[in-house]
Amino acid sequence: MARQERIDVLVGEHAQRLSERLQAHREQLFPPDASKELRKFTSGEVADLLGVKDAYLRKLHLDGRGPSPETRAGGRRYYSLQDVQDLRQLLEKGTKTPGTYLPGRREGDHLQVITVINFKGGSGKTTTAAHLAQKLALDGYRVLAVDLDPQASFSALHGFQPEFDLIDGGTLYDAIRYDDPVPIRDVIRKSYFPNLDIIPGNLDLMEFEHDTPRALAERSAQFFFTRVGDKLAEVRDDYDVVVMDCPPQLGFLTMSALSAATAVLVTVHPQMLDVMSMCQFLLMTSNLLGVVAEAGGNMSHDWLRYVVTRYEPGDGPQNQMVSFMRSMFGDHVLNHPVLKSTAISDAGITKQTLYEVERGQFTRSTYERAMESLNAVNGEIEGLIQAAWGRKGAS
Numbered sequence: 001m002a003r004q005e006r007i008d009v010l011v012g013e014h015a016q017r018l019s020e021r022l023q024a025h026r027e028q029l030f031p032p033d034a035s036k037e038l039r040k041f042t043s044g045e046v047a048d049l050l051g052v053k054d055a056y057l058r059k060l061h062l063d064g065r066g067p068s069p070e071t072r073a074g075g076r077r078y079y080s081l082q083d084v085q086d087l088r089q090l091l092e093k094g095t096k097t098p099g100t101y102l103p104g105r106r107e108g109d110h111l112q113v114i115t116v117i118n119f120k121g122g123s124g125k126t127t128t129a130a131h132l133a134q135k136l137a138l139d140g141y142r143v144l145a146v147d148l149d150p151q152a153s154f155s156a157l158h159g160f161q162p163e164f165d166l167i168d169g170g171t172l173y174d175a176i177r178y179d180d181p182v183p184i185r186d187v188i189r190k191s192y193f194p195n196l197d198i199i200p201g202n203l204d205l206m207e208f209e210h211d212t213p214r215a216l217a218e219r220s221a222q223f224f225f226t227r228v229g230d231k232l233a234e235v236r237d238d239y240d241v242v243v244m245d246c247p248p249q250l251g252f253l254t255m256s257a258l259s260a261a262t263a264v265l266v267t268v269h270p271q272m273l274d275v276m277s278m279c280q281f282l283l284m285t286s287n288l289l290g291v292v293a294e295a296g297g298n299m300s301h302d303w304l305r306y307v308v309t310r311y312e313p314g315d316g317p318q319n320q321m322v323s324f325m326r327s328m329f330g331d332h333v334l335n336h337p338v339l340k341s342t343a344i345s346d347a348g349i350t351k352q353t354l355y356e357v358e359r360g361q362f363t364r365s366t367y368e369r370a371m372e373s374l375n376a377v378n379g380e381i382e383g384l385i386q387a388a389w390g391r392k393g394a395s
């Protein structure tokens with residue numbers, strides 16, 4: 001008889017070996033006490049972010065108004081993101097059109113909660129959520145990003161090392177658990193982006209999947225689907241937009257996130273298998289959310305959009321898939337796709353988004369094409385955010 005292996009033991013050994021190697025690798029790249037920092041932005045980049053001319057920024061500086069940039073070789077001026085934020089405040093004071101430089105919520109506007117979902121692994125959820133959250137922060141919105149994935153890729157991308165930083169908890173699970181939940185403020189952390197706070201994730205989040213059936217059996221009145229939304233309500237006034245990166249599964253956590261959401265972004269890689277899998281996902285979502293809605297859950301949203309990810313314009317079958325989706329879902333598919341780009345994947349290897357890396361590290365055209373596509377997608381989403389507040393003409 002062939003030798004049999006105890007997979008519980010074997011997998012445990014493999015996990016141990018892998019964990020040690022990964023830890024060594026990480027310590028080499030990122031010492032445990034290393035924290036991420038955001039680079040400074042060139043005056044040209046800042047001018048683009050603010051929608052003003054570089055010459056105008058120079059004039060402000062020469063007039064001694066607003067923050068002083070750091071001047072480097074060749075007279076190039078660099079601003080921190082905090083400087084950009086200070087410039088926004090200054091410019092907003094001088095404008096007759098409110099919201100030109102500070103585009104966030106005004107009196108009566110609701111907090112927007114965008115969930116990024118699809119149960120197809122690798123469809124670009126985390127990449128999309130991270131670039132969206134960071135771009136909104138760069139544009140002057142107050143953003144809270146929530147990592148709902150036990151795999152915690154979003155957190156890792158933002159410099160959190162779940163094994164080191166979250167030993168005593170600190171994920172959303174602590175705030176939504178059924179026994180002794182903590183206030184949500186206890187699990188919110190500042191990031192190296194002045195306008196971006198993060199609730200990191202780790203394996204603890206899986207506990208919610210185990211606890212919920214038990215809580216439902218014990219306390220029939222317990223509505224699991226309100227738990228995320230109820231917690232977000234505690235910090236409703238502190239943010240303009242919440243971005244939630246969901247795990248590739250449709251568990252209780254994702255359902256509770258969808259219940260808390262005001263908007264839904266479904267990431268789709270335009271390939272047959274991915275689209276077939278999405279079909280299953282949509283069917284399941286519809287069934288499960290139908291049940292939640294019947295139980296009194298809120299399923300009204302400002303918008304739902306599909307965003308095409310890792311798109312290769314020269315690929316015939318992908319183009320057919322995109323046309324197919326557009327013919328079925330019409331305006332629900334964003335006009336711009338996220339292009340597949342080595343600039344995006346290479347930035348990811350060093351735990352950065354394209355907004356964090358310096359342009360000089362990449363071939364100019366590669367960087368610019370990727371940046372253009374991300375900005376176009378994020379610009380469309382910003383338009384939807386502004387429209388949900390009853391405004392038009394997002395910057």
Ligand SMILES: Nc1ncnc2c1ncn2[C@@H]1O[C@H](COP(=O)(O)OP(=O)(O)OP(=O)(O)O)[C@@H](O)[C@H]1O
Nearest residue numbers: 121122123124125126127248339340341344345348
């Ligand atoms: N536009 C892109 N261009 C190149 N690579 C990309 C792009 N978008 C995502 N990737 C790469 O594809 C992989 C999967 O992306 P991502 O982690 O965003 O997917 P996901 O849907 O969050 O996955 P999971 O379901 O495991 O959470 C990552 O390695 C990422 O760097």
Ligand SMILES: [Mg+2]
Nearest residue numbers: 125126149153
């Ligand atoms: Mg992910």
